[in-house]
Amino acid sequence: MNIIGPTVLIYLLIGMGVAVAFYVSASGRTPLQRGFGVATAVPFWPLYIPLLLTRGMESQAAQSLRTAPAPADEMTTAINQVDAELEAALGSLDGWAEDVLAREKDRIHELRSAWTAQSERIRDMDRLLALPEYQINGGGQAVAGAELSPAAAERLQRSQQVRRQNIERLRRVRQRAFEDLMGTLAWVRELVSMIHLAKFTGAPASRAEELVAQIAAAVEGLSELTWQDESPAGVGDST
Amino acid sequence: MNAKLIADVYDTGSCPAAAPSAGEREEALSAEAVDHIPAEADDQSTLGLVELLLKDPKGADRLNRQEERQGLLIPRFLAIALCSYVLFSVAMIVILSAAAPEAQPHRFLFIPRVQWSNGAAFGLVAAYNFGLVAATCLCLPSFYFFALLAGVRMSMLQVVGQVLRCKASSALVLVGILPIYVAAVLGMVVFRAPASLQEIVLYLGLLLPFIAGLEGVRSIYRGVMGMAETLPAERRCRRECFLRRLTFSWAAVYTVVSPVLIYRVWEFLAGAL
Numbered sequence: 154m155n156i157i158g159p160t161v162l163i164y165l166l167i168g169m170g171v172a173v174a175f176y177v178s179a180s181g182r183t184p185l186q187r188g189f190g191v192a193t194a195v196p197f198w199p200l201y202i203p204l205l206l207t208r209g210m211e212s213q214a215a216q217s218l219r220t221a222p223a224p225a226d227e228m229t230t231a232i233n234q235v236d237a238e239l240e241a242a243l244g245s246l247d248g249w250a251e252d253v254l255a256r257e258k259d260r261i262h263e264l265r266s267a268w269t270a271q272s273e274r275i276r277d278m279d280r281l282l283a284l285p286e287y288q289i290n291g292g293g294q295a296v297a298g299a300e301l302s303p304a305a306a307e308r309l310q311r312s313q314q315v316r317r318q319n320i321e322r323l324r325r326v327r328q329r330a331f332e333d334l335m336g337t338l339a340w341v342r343e344l345v346s347m348i349h350l351a352k353f354t355g356a357p358a359s360r361a362e363e364l365v366a367q368i369a370a371a372v373e374g375l376s377e378l379t380w381q382d383e384s385p386a387g388v389g390d391s392t
Numbered sequence: 393m394n395a396k397l398i399a400d401v402y403d404t405g406s407c408p409a410a411a412p413s414a415g416e417r418e419e420a421l422s423a424e425a426v427d428h429i430p431a432e433a434d435d436q437s438t439l440g441l442v443e444l445l446l447k448d449p450k451g452a453d454r455l456n457r458q459e460e461r462q463g464l465l466i467p468r469f470l471a472i473a474l475c476s477y478v479l480f481s482v483a484m485i486v487i488l489s490a491a492a493p494e495a496q497p498h499r500f501l502f503i504p505r506v507q508w509s510n511g512a513a514f515g516l517v518a519a520y521n522f523g524l525v526a527a528t529c530l531c532l533p534s535f536y537f538f539a540l541l542a543g544v545r546m547s548m549l550q551v552v553g554q555v556l557r558c559k560a561s562s563a564l565v566l567v568g569i570l571p572i573y574v575a576a577v578l579g580m581v582v583f584r585a586p587a588s589l590q591e592i593v594l595y596l597g598l599l600l601p602f603i604a605g606l607e608g609v610r611s612i613y614r615g616v617m618g619m620a621e622t623l624p625a626e627r628r629c630r631r632e633c634f635l636r637r638l639t640f641s642w643a644a645v646y647t648v649v650s651p652v653l654i655y656r657v658w659e660f661l662a663g664a665l
Contacts, residue, residue, distance in 0.1 A: 199529035
């Protein structure tokens with residue numbers, strides 16, 4: 154019995170289904186990217202399935218994030234203000250830097266999401282650090298009270314020391330993330346004011362393009378801050 | 393995003409390598425500092441990604457760990473790999489067509505006679521492009537379960553990202569060694585080297601993607617180790633042997649599956665076209 158034919162047929166049918174799903178979900182991509190994705194999704198659909206499933210979960214998460222409004226704090230106020238100023242500045246360009254605006258539309262749109270995500274991340278860290286067990290001197294007595302051998306006591310002491318170090322590092326990460334966010338917001342405001350200045354002083358369109366590209370590049374600055382900046386200390390590190 | 397070890401709660405043994413001396417630590421830090429000179433590559437385009445893979449592999453690893461970027465990175469890594477394999481296949485068609493009939497590979501394994509006019513040439517392009525990537529697709533479930541068995545909790549998307557990043561790296565190495573190989577073989581053809589020697593070198597050429605794949609194995613290992621970087625040094629050290637075994641298992645499964653797939657597809661297409 155020849156099973157190759159039916160197997161290939163089923164494989165290709167699944168591939169076509171995945172290609173259609175990719176086409177439908179790839180609305181933010183260029184025609185070339187979309188075409189390549191659709192063409193390669195047919196023979197290599199197992200590579201695209203995790204991508205499509207994750208994206209589905211991400212959009213659900215994003216939906217729930219959108220429906221839950223961010224608390225009105227210093228960061229939300231600053232983000233809203235800068236976002237409004239940016240929208241106004243880009244709206245006032247009137248086709249002055251149309252090409253670069255069309256090219257960078259996605260990244261500028263991504264900027265707002267990156268700010269919101271970063272502020273949410275900072276709030277998460279704040280919530281964690283506000284817990285009593287994450288106070289520098291808190292939570293250290295969890296195992297105290299039992300009779301311990303000197304070796305076990307030493308190990309316990311070392312673990313507590315490392316724990317304190319990690320909490321302190323987490324505080325620094327939080328502080329750096331906050332400063333990074335505020336720095337990016339201030340930088341974008343500065344660029345927005347430069348756009349206005351360039352427009353009213355008759356600067357060439359290339360100057361506006363340069364400024365818009367710099368704003369779009371600000372999103373990279375935020376994503377640069379990763380977990381690698383502060384790796385956690387282990388017991389071995391404390392020796 | 394960080395890899396987590398399933399069993400690290402139960403690991404209590406000590407690990408001497410986990411506590412490097414001050415000298416070792418300084419040496420490692422200075423070496424890392426040299427390695428971490430950021431390359432000015434634009435990761436927003438496919439060519440920029442190629443540049444990043446060549447100039448700053450650690451930067452590419454860092455980029456690849458960002459799950460939200462996988463949507464853009466996976467098709468780009470795939471594009472890099474496929475373009476490189478097309479170049480390789482075309483070069484092999486040129487070489488196999490230029491070689492004398494008695495030098496055609498036939499001694500160890502029959503290889504379809506490649507000429508521009510017959511289906512074997514198209515079969516070679518299709519077999520290498522489809523076979524090398526489709527073998528990855530076939531191995532994905534195994535890769536995922538091997539990762540779980542090694543104690544690294546990676547999502548399927550992370551596995552795909554790691555594997556395609558390794559594929560792109562090895563494809564670039566393949567493109568790098570290809571001109572040297574082509575020059576050497578054409579030299580042998582022009583200067584009429586013995587047919588048996590030419591045949592062996594042609595077999596070697598067909599195995600070039602697997603030789604270049606060693607770079608892919610290295611980058612997978614680096615990627616997997618990078619995903620476990622957030623673990624405390626002590627636990628990471630205890631799991632290091634498992635991570636090595638994980639990389640080895642991935643490489644072994646892939647090395648077994650892909651040549652068979654390539655050969656079968658090539659044989660089938662050469663006969664059918």
